[in-house]
Amino acid sequence: MDIQEYINRTHNGEAHWFVEEVSMPHHKRRVQDILEKKEYLSGQHKILKRGMETYNGKDFEPRKIVLQYCKTIVNFQTSYLLKNPISLTGVFRKSKIQRIAADLCIGTANAEDYDDLTPDSAFRSR
Known part of the structure; x- marks a missing residue:
């Protein structure tokens, strides 16, 4: 149409x-x-x-706590979509989130999108 x-x-x-x-x-x-x-x-x-x-x-007066995880997620998605190397710093590095994310990605449709999933390096998209 x-x-x-x-x-x-x-x-x-x-x-x-x-x-x-x-x-x-x-x-x-x-x-x-x-x-x-x-x-x-x-x-x-x-x-x-x-x-x-x-x-x-x-x-x-109630306590007002604001967690800004949304910015982190948006920046992560933007970097991934623009095919920039993705690196996690600070608390994310200490929590070994890369290893957990790699375990979640293996076996899914997105697993083939990663060139490098070694524990000592950051995720890199094609």
């Missing part, structure tokens, strides 16, 4: 079909989801905006 056929079928050949298309609920929902993820990645978390809690007549 080409674009003109889609316009005729969905919008009855309207001249302002694009305005109708972008105002459809599923497009608005998709854009809102992207904006929420962008806010989350920039560090604007809902927990940080949380106010005081009242318990038995006393006000309490």
Whole structure:
């Protein structure tokens, strides 16, 4: 189906079909989801905006802990998709996550994507 056929079928050949298309609920929902993820990645978390809690007549300030694992996962996926060498540092190196990930990858469809799975080196994608 080409674009003109889609316009005729969905919008009855309207001249302002694009305005109708972008105002459809599923497009608005998709854009809102992207904006929420962008806010989350920039560090604007809902927990940080949380106010005081009242318990038995006393006000309490709740602790606000933010874990930024999402950035690590996004960077990992981006590096892998761009075929850059993937290296894990810090806590990930100490936890021997490479060995665990290698064990999980062997036998799956993605196992052939790795050139080097030795324990002393980082994952390298083709």
